[in-house]
Amino acid sequence: MRNIIFLLLATINLFSKPLEHKDHHIGKITMQPTIAEVYYSRLEVSTRLPYFAGKFIDRKAKQRTEVPPAIWQTIKNSVDYTPFKNAAIQLLNNNFTTAQMQETINEYQAKPYIPIVSLKLRNELQLASQDFDTVLLNHINTVLIANGYQTLTL
Numbered sequence: 001m002r003n004i005i006f007l008l009l010a011t012i013n014l015f016s017k018p019l020e021h022k023d024h025h026i027g028k029i030t031m032q033p034t035i036a037e038v039y040y041s042r043l044e045v046s047t048r049l050p051y052f053a054g055k056f057i058d059r060k061a062k063q064r065t066e067v068p069p070a071i072w073q074t075i076k077n078s079v080d081y082t083p084f085k086n087a088a089i090q091l092l093n094n095n096f097t098t099a100q101m102q103e104t105i106n107e108y109q110a111k112p113y114i115p116i117v118s119l120k121l122r123n124e125l126q127l128a129s130q131d132f133d134t135v136l137l138n139h140i141n142t143v144l145i146a147n148g149y150q151t152l153t154l
Contacts (some may be wrong), residue, residue, distance in 0.1 A: 006020040029123045036092045040085060044123055046115040053079055053136055058154060060140070067149050075143045091124045 054076055061072040108114045116122045141151040
């Protein structure tokens with residue numbers, strides 16, 4: 001019985017925080033992703049957000065022809081999606097247990113994406129993406145100002 005409880009606690013601990021892995025060839029520690037991070041990477045939003053952000057930047061580049069294409073490319077290449085990813089992972093942790101996430105990951109292993117079937121989670125992710133719009137606009141404007149151009153207005 002004691003071994004089962006220990007195994008259960010070890011399993012919960014294993015899935016609740018990143019694991020450190022020492023790479024003996026390089027000598028640095030790499031972090032294993034949490035279940036929530038793996039789950040996030042299987043959501044379509046993890047690839048669609050960068051896609052639509054890129055499309056938004058491309059539209060602005062066509063409107064703002066005085067800004068060289070290289071600057072727009074720099075903007076696209078340097079967008080940090082971490083704020084949205086962190087918010088999404090927090091939402092996943094708030095809405096699902098690690099066991100539920102692992103079960104869903106296993107269930108959709110052969111599928112390209114895990115669908116978002118919870119209306120509550122869908123709405124929360126929508127709000128997080130709206131918050132990211134501000135982060136994206138601030139990033140674009142920071143790069144434009146740093147290169148001597150006027151900011152975007154919406």
